[in-house]
Amino acid sequence: MLKGRSAIVTGSTSGIGLGIARGLAAAGANVVINGFGKPEDIEKERAGLEADFGVKAIYSAADMSKPEEIAGMVATAEEAFGAVDILVNNAGIQLVSPIDEFPIAKFDQIVAINMVSNFHAIRAALPGMKKRNWGRIINVASAHGLVASPFKSAYVSAKHGVVGMTKTVALEVAEHKITCNAICPGFVRTPLVEAQIADQAKVNNMPVENVVRDIILASQPNKRFVEVEEIAALAVFLSGDNALSITGTSISIDGGWTAR
Numbered sequence: 001m002l003k004g005r006s007a008i009v010t011g012s013t014s015g016i017g018l019g020i021a022r023g024l025a026a027a028g029a030n031v032v033i034n035g036f037g038k039p040e041d042i043e044k045e046r047a048g049l050e051a052d053f054g055v056k057a058i059y060s061a062a063d064m065s066k067p068e069e070i071a072g073m074v075a076t077a078e079e080a081f082g083a084v085d086i087l088v089n090n091a092g093i094q095l096v097s098p099i100d101e102f103p104i105a106k107f108d109q110i111v112a113i114n115m116v117s118n119f120h121a122i123r124a125a126l127p128g129m130k131k132r133n134w135g136r137i138i139n140v141a142s143a144h145g146l147v148a149s150p151f152k153s154a155y156v157s158a159k160h161g162v163v164g165m166t167k168t169v170a171l172e173v174a175e176h177k178i179t180c181n182a183i184c185p186g187f188v189r190t191p192l193v194e195a196q197i198a199d200q201a202k203v204n205n206m207p208v209e210n211v212v213r214d215i216i217l218a219s220q221p222n223k224r225f226v227e228v229e230e231i232a233a234l235a236v237f238l239s240g241d242n243a244l245s246i247t248g249t250s251i252s253i254d255g256g257w258t259a260r
């Protein structure tokens with residue numbers, strides 16, 4: 001379905017990004033993976049994409065808080081594959097803290113990685129997409145791009161910003177056969193969420209199972225975590241030719257969280 005296409009997935013050494021990179025590769029796309037981790041684990045993942053799906057995969061160590069490294073990642077991808085057809089802005093971090101105690105540098109870092117990096121990557125990838133008159137931009141926002149929770153001021157601000165940027169980009173490029181959409185997952189049991197569960201267990205002096213049932217899954221009416229593979233399947237669909245008319249929208253994949 002995506003044979004001959006090339007994709008960048010930011011923050012794809014773990015969790016949702018890794019799942020999306022594998023989904024796009026399974027559909028036939030060449031992939032640039034990105035993110036932090038042990039070099040041997042990253043190389044295993046990169047080589048695995050090539051071996052499992054018969055595509056080309058390269059790794060970019062670009063730090064999503066550094067604009068020049070983001071532009072460099074897009075240039076590297078264009079050089080290696082001749083194009084960036086699909087850009088998935090997924091890298092993200094979280095910190096849970098009351099706003100009056102929120103560390104200032106951490107707030108800035110969350111906004112930079114979770115939102116501003118999307119601007120830099122889109123800005124660098126769009127000229128090539130316009131030239132080829134084809135492109136797919138997928139921003140991994142969150143249910144927290146649509147609704148708020150207490151103690152997540154930086155994350156909620158950044159993710160609402162991502163949803164706004166998604167709409168703006170969609171309008172600007174609509175006539176170039178380029179789409180831009182946001183995916184808004186509920187809770188997915190990735191390392192990002194495991195850390196939150198551990199923090200909440202400590203703060204509330206509760207066993208982990210109770211945190212999962214009474215705090216985390218309390219938001220999700222279907223009482224289950226979203227699976228990485230479900231998000232990957234949605235990203236693959238949005239990357240396909242049949243999704244040309246879906247643009248500027250935020251697609252919830254949250255077990256009913258934001259239907260309340």
Ligand code: NAD
Pocket residue numbers: 010011012013014015016017034035036037062063064065090091092093113114140141142143184185186187188189190191192193
């Ligand atoms: P994760 O911690 O498993 O993965 C985050 C990835 O981002 C890793 O590959 C990490 O190395 C990378 N990363 C972090 N900082 C980076 C930087 N400065 N430069 C480059 N890469 C960087 O987290 P996840 O749960 O898979 O989250 C992925 C995205 O999905 C995030 O944007 C997150 O906000 C969003 N999201 C997650 C959930 C959830 O429940 N897990 C829900 C909604 C949205």
